[in-house]
Amino acid sequence: MSQASEPGPAGPxxxxxxxxxxxxxxxxxxxxxxxxxxxxxxxxxxxxxxxxPPTRDELLEQAGLKGRQYLRIGVKDDQPGIAQQFSNNVWKGFDIEIAYMIAGYLGIDRSRVRFLPIESEDRARRQAREGDGFVTVDLVIASYSITRQREEEEGAVFSAPYLATEQSVVTLKSVEGRDQVSSLEDLAGQRVCTLTTSTSSQRLREAGATPIGRNKISECIQLLYDGQVYAVTTDAAILAGFVTGDQPNDDGQRFTVGLRNAKPLRHWDIGSSAQEMWGVNTGSNLALRDLVDLALYASAKDEKNTAWEDAYDANLRWQQRYNLPQSVAEQQQPEPRKVEVRQWPWERIALPVPAHPGSSPNRVTRAGRVGWRGRGRRSSGC
Structure with missing residues (x-):
């Protein structure tokens, strides 16, 4: 074998x-x-x-809403445009839509919301009629103005406000041209009907009028039709529905008032400077109050959430032309209370405004809505 064919030593x-x-x-x-x-x-x-701070799920647990099959809500049943009960247990109005909006945030479907009629004097205690008795409701959404007396003396626990309106007056339209009502003082010496527990009663006494209290505002309107009182006073958003319902021209949105001997009404702007801010009474359930405020915060701050504006447009905005010169209510949702909830960074990216279960996935933005004129403050007549 040649030397060339021998394997060489391994390299380093x-x-x-x-x-x-x-x-x-x-x-x-x-x-x-x-x-x-x-x-x-x-x-x-x-x-x-x-x-x-707690998570939203922890608040639901604390509020006793985990696994709940339904939500009881006390509402008015005789206020056109605000909350009205029709046949077959159909409910309509601004407060009704706000109730559905809040229930959706709580994870309660519309079909599981139970509306129960509640009288004004029972709103603080959250006692509503059910059948032949009374039950304690979870929420009271019943044109309920936030006042210190109701909080400190009557035990109501309010959410942030969800509507701003003001006190006004209605009379029979036939009074126009003979008398002008530009202030409560113009009602001095007159019998004026208002809700028994309304914030309006004391103002009437101070103005020299004689307040006549009733449990339902529809009862006051009936007294006005019957000539037993000269005027009715309460929040403008409540009175507007009765004024609109009595318009002679039916444009397809006219309310059914259903009272006897109805007559055309006139809405008077009395220059009230005090705002009536409506809130939701949750009672001592503070976790539920925080959840309601979260729902209102989502409604006010999420540009894709138009639930409040939809409720306003469908029930209040279109009435304005029938109620001039009185403003029905401010077209802007009042500033909500911010509630801190615990969210991890990845949750904040996925859910930029507090998650809104029950929201429609096809909502349009406010800017893209036809006829939406922004969120500027409507003239309050102050």
Whole structure:
């Protein structure tokens, strides 16, 4: 065998360079940083969970709504445009739509909302009629003005306001041209009907009028039709529906008032400077109050959430032309109360405004809505 065919000796193996001292230090630091971060996460998460604000699910648990099959809501049943009960247990009005909006946020479908008629004097105690008796409702959404007396003396616990209106007066339209009502003082010496527990009663006494109290505003309107009182006073948003319902020209949106001997009414702007801010009474269930405020916050701040505007347009905005010069209600939702809820960063990205279960996935933005004129303040007649 020739020398050329013999295998030669194996060549030297290439040496793997040892990591430099600087590289080893960087690796050690990286491992140390990962360990420190892991320790911090393990330490911080229990602290956040223990002392941080509750999550929405925790609020639902605290409010006793987990697994609830229905939600009882006390509402008025005789206020056209606000809350009115029709045949076959059909309910319509601004308060009704606000109730559905809040129920949707709570995860309660419309079909599981039970509306129960509630009288004015029972709103603080949340006692509504059901059959032959009374039950305690979860929420009261019944044109209920927020006042310190109702909070401090009567025990009502209010959400943030959801509508701003003001006190006004209606008379029979035939009074126009003979007498002008530009202030409550113009009613001095007159019998004026209002709700028994209304904030209007004291103002009438101070103006020299004789307040006649009734449990239902429709009863006051009937007294006006019958000539037993000179005027009716309460919140403009409540009175507007009766004025609109008695218009001679039916444009397809006329309300059914259903009272005897109905006559055309005139709505008077009395220059009231005090705002009537309507709120939801949740009673002592503070977790439920926070959830209601979260729903109102989502409605006010989420540009894709038009539930409040839809309710206003369908029930209040179109009435304005029948009620001039009195403003029906401000077209802007009052500023909501911000409630802190615990959300992880990835939740905030996925759910930028507090999650709104029950919202329609096909909502259009406010800017894209036909006829939406922005959220500017309507003249209040102040």
């Amino acid at each position: 193996t290439a040496a793997v360079p040892a990591p430099s001292r600087a590289t080893r230090i960087r690796q050690i630091r990286l491992v140390g940083l990962v360990v420190v971060l892991a320790v911090l996460v393990a330490a911080v998460i229990p602290i956040v969970v223990a002392v941080g």
